[in-house]
Amino acid sequence: MKRQKRDRLSRAHAKGYQAGITGRSKDNCPYAATDSRSQWLGGWREAMADRSDGLAKV
Template sequence: MSMKRQKRSREERAYSRGYQAGYKGKSKDFCPFDALQARSSWLNGWREGHVDQLHGLVGVAGIHNLKDLR
C-alpha cells in the first residue's frame, strides 16, 4: 500500500517561493503572481524571508524556517 503525497495549496507554494526569493535578496518587484491571494501569500513569504536574511539567519541558524520549504 503506497501513501499519496498531499499536494500543498497554491497559497502555500506562493508563500514558499516568496520566502526563498526574499531570503536570497531578490526584489519584491519580481513577484510572479497576479491573483490577489497568491500575490499576497508570496509577498508575506518574501517579507519573512527578507527579514531572516537581514538578521543573518543563514546556515544552521535559519534552518528552522526552511523546514517546510521544499
C-alpha cells in the same frame, strides 16, 4: 497511494521566501491573483527579516 499537492497559497508563500533569501526584488513576484500575491510577498518579507537578523547566509 495518491500524492497530495500542497496548498497553492502555502506554496506561494514558500516561493516568496526562497526569492527573498536569494535577494530577489519584490517586484519579481510572478503572481497576479491577489491572494497568491499577498502570500508570496508575505514570504518575501519574512525572508528579508531573517536575512537582516542574520539567520540566512547570502
